Amino acid sequence: MSAVNRSEGRRHKFAAEMLERLGRDLVVPWPVLVEVDLLLRGRGHSDAATTFSEACRDGYHRLEHCGTEDLSYALALGARYSDSGVDLPDLSVMSIARRLGGSILTWDFRHFRSVVPRRGTSWKLAVDEHQLPAP
Numbered sequence: 001m002s003a004v005n006r007s008e009g010r011r012h013k014f015a016a017e018m019l020e021r022l023g024r025d026l027v028v029p030w031p032v033l034v035e036v037d038l039l040l041r042g043r044g045h046s047d048a049a050t051t052f053s054e055a056c057r058d059g060y061h062r063l064e065h066c067g068t069e070d071l072s073y074a075l076a077l078g079a080r081y082s083d084s085g086v087d088l089p090d091l092s093v094m095s096i097a098r099r100l101g102g103s104i105l106t107w108d109f110r111h112f113r114s115v116v117p118r119r120g121t122s123w124k125l126a127v128d129e130h131q132l133p134a135p
Helices: 010-025 030-042 046-057 068-080 088-100 109-114
Strands: 027-029 062-064
Touching (some): 027 030, 088 109
Parallel strands (some): 027 062
């Protein structure tokens, strides 16, 4: 959301530049595309929602579907961390990142720090808390 929300100032610029720089290297899990579309349209940014979806459709960003194995892993994580408040889109991101061996681009540090793939490990995040500029 920061990439389209100009009111976030430096965070907006940081996010927009990161999306531009990553281009095809940015993997967008299908549930994230749906969630971004829902949030953007709900906040009156239907043009931005369409632009992001078209970028995924046209291959500018890599759209990744969540298969049965991804869903099984996501559901298992969800059951293990049922009290954390983590939702299926976040769990799907974790599952796809695990399968692809990629890092996760998120500002939702609470969920991605509290849900771990295995004891003593953590998700590889593209941006750590200290790197994220203030809004």
